[in-house]
Amino acid sequence: MIDCKGQSSALLFANGILRPGEAVRRVLATQSSSTIVCADGGALHARALGLQPQFIIGDMDSLSAADARAFEAAGAQIIQHPPEKDETDLELALRFCQEMGAKAVTILGGLGGRFDQTLANILLLTLPALASMRIELVDGAQTIRLLSAGVHKIAGAAGDTVSLVPLRGAATGITTRGLQYALRSETLLLGPARGISNVMLAAEAEVELGGGLLLLTHTTGRA
DSSP states (O other): OOOOTTOSEEEEEOSSBOOOSHHHHHHHHHOTTSEEEEETTHHHHHHHTTOOOSEEEEOOSSSOHHHHHHHHHTTOEEEEOOSSOSSOHHHHHHHHHHHTTOSEEEEESOBSSOHHHHHHHHHGGGOGGGTTSEEEEEETTEEEEEEOSEEEEEEOOTTOEEEEEEEEEEEEEEEEESBSSOOSSEEEOSSOOTTSSEEBSSSEEEEEESEEEEEEEEESSOO
16 A cells, blocks of 8 residues: 655646646646546546556546556555545545645646536635645646635746636735736626736736635736
């Protein structure tokens, strides 16, 4: 049995579409020490990239028996759940990452395909039970993460696209620095698209949030 208790970071492959792009390339170049966790068929994405899963979690409806045996023979620990369950395989995998002590989780293959699953995967970031981890969804040139009250740095390049979308109602007391369209202690309401498609003016920007929750999408270059 693999023991990864106390690992600080995890690279989690979901079973959606894994689109190549600059953000994905950066993740793969910098995550060599992360524990590789896969949600069911996400293990096939890892294998396609030449990576060996350490843990595969789910009901195994997206892996053939032959694939499961091959992964297990190569050293993966398979944690199988029954098909009839309340959680998606990705939620189970995220909860596993928390249990093993991960502080940061980067998800690849979490978007695309079915819209309902894509939306559900994004909203997993809001689960209070997972609040101890910094979770990022990376897809192509995009990185998606959640911003709660406080000051948040965005590292990138001039010309990158930044969108801020409120969740759970209005997000208040928003002040931005280093973005073309500045907010100064303002409110973004749930519904209107005012926070979409801002532009970074330098290699770093900052978002200060007084209250509420924002979904940040950072796209390398112009979206």
